[in-house]
Amino acid sequence: xxxxxxRGFTEEQEALVVKSWNVMKKNSGELGLKFxxxxxxxxxxxxxxxxxxxxxxxxxxxxxxxxxxAVSVFVMTCDSAVQLRKAGKVTVRESNLKKxxxxxxxxxxxxxxxxxxxxxxxxxxxxxxxxxxSPAMKNAWGEAYDQLVDAIKYEMxxxxx
Numbered sequence: 001x002x003x004x005x006x007r008g009f010t011e012e013q014e015a016l017v018v019k020s021w022n023v024m025k026k027n028s029g030e031l032g033l034k035f036x037x038x039x040x041x042x043x044x045x046x047x048x049x050x051x052x053x054x055x056x057x058x059x060x061x062x063x064x065x066x067x068x069x070a071v072s073v074f075v076m077t078c079d080s081a082v083q084l085r086k087a088g089k090v091t092v093r094e095s096n097l098k099k100x101x102x103x104x105x106x107x108x109x110x111x112x113x114x115x116x117x118x119x120x121x122x123x124x125x126x127x128x129x130x131x132x133x134s135p136a137m138k139n140a141w142g143e144a145y146d147q148l149v150d151a152i153k154y155e156m157x158x159x160x161x
Contacts (some may be wrong), residue, residue, distance in 0.1 A: 013140035014085040020129045021078045031128055032074035033067050038120035049107045081144030090151035101155020114149045
């Protein structure tokens with residue numbers, strides 16, 4: 001697996017990610033939900049990947065399990081991006097990479113899903129901090145996201161028995 005230092009996450013990229021996350025953090029509830037609603041807007045079929053959405057009869061934004069899940073994913077993704085350079089590798093709190101990999105493997109997450117999620121993440125951040133948004137910031141968040149996804153994909157395999 002490629003390490004962060006080989007791939008390069010520069011000090012400038014780190015500064016852009018940290019600066020924008022410091023602004024977004026206080027709205028992570030609203031932004032997390034927006035992020036997931038964007039994913040489902042782009043790829044409605046992705047809803048099938050979430051057991052709690054499959055038989056839901058309420059509108060997405062009213063599903064009681066969606067917002068907590070969306071917020072935890074959004075915060076974990078952003079926290080991971082902020083820690084990337086300092087840690088020298090992808091770090092995740094709460095749930096470890098093996099568990100994330102196993103879950104993504106079990107539910108059938110494919111490369112296209114990661115691409116849609118990246119697009120939705122970048123759009124969410126762009127809308128959250130429009131005055132800070134720049135091509136450099138887009139690249140910084142994109143690189144951090146790609147490294148997190150690489151780490152998750154590395155662990156995407158059947159659980160060892």
